[in-house]
Amino acid sequence: MANVRDAHCHACGTAFPTSDKYPRTCPNCGTQVWANPIPVSVVLVPVRHGARVGLLVVRRSIEPKKGLLALVGGFLEEHETWQQGGAREVREETDVVIDEATLVPFWFTSTEPRPNRVLLFSTATEMDAAKLPVFSATNETSERGLVFGPDGLEAAFAFGLHVEAARRFFAARGVDGAHEFIAL
Numbered sequence: 001m002a003n004v005r006d007a008h009c010h011a012c013g014t015a016f017p018t019s020d021k022y023p024r025t026c027p028n029c030g031t032q033v034w035a036n037p038i039p040v041s042v043v044l045v046p047v048r049h050g051a052r053v054g055l056l057v058v059r060r061s062i063e064p065k066k067g068l069l070a071l072v073g074g075f076l077e078e079h080e081t082w083q084q085g086g087a088r089e090v091r092e093e094t095d096v097v098i099d100e101a102t103l104v105p106f107w108f109t110s111t112e113p114r115p116n117r118v119l120l121f122s123t124a125t126e127m128d129a130a131k132l133p134v135f136s137a138t139n140e141t142s143e144r145g146l147v148f149g150p151d152g153l154e155a156a157f158a159f160g161l162h163v164e165a166a167r168r169f170f171a172a173r174g175v176d177g178a179h180e181f182i183a184l
């Protein structure tokens, strides 16, 4: 069912031959349809909380993986750079305003086993927890918080590649041991 969206030609409505292959060429008008991997901008926002620096996360209130934690990010809109889209997602999901110009590429990776998404992880400038604006839950995120430390994130996080990005972040700072989550 994965390719039902392209069952018919967008230009003339002719049904495509049953096939999972892309690009598809319309047998009637020759229009081609492509299915390219989609970029996702994900921002690691370091937040200082006392002596520690955690990563900003949200608890998902939508499927998939409802109830689990995720780093902040999402799909880009057509007019956005990855920096603009990442900053917008952070604002929409957490009420935290970051300067898109300060985002630094951190790690880019394709999803597995289907490489139909390219995750563009970046890091934001460190913030102070005391200065975060009040959080309002949205229909996508029920909770905002920080995670500290890498171990056990695979059980707490919705997405394996977010776990890997967080591990890389903490490893680069010499932080190890069990993770902790605090709502914020």
Ligand SMILES: [Zn+2]
Pocket (backbone or CB within 6 Å): 009, 010, 011, 012, 013, 014, 026, 027, 028, 029, 030, 031
């Ligand atoms: Zn056509």
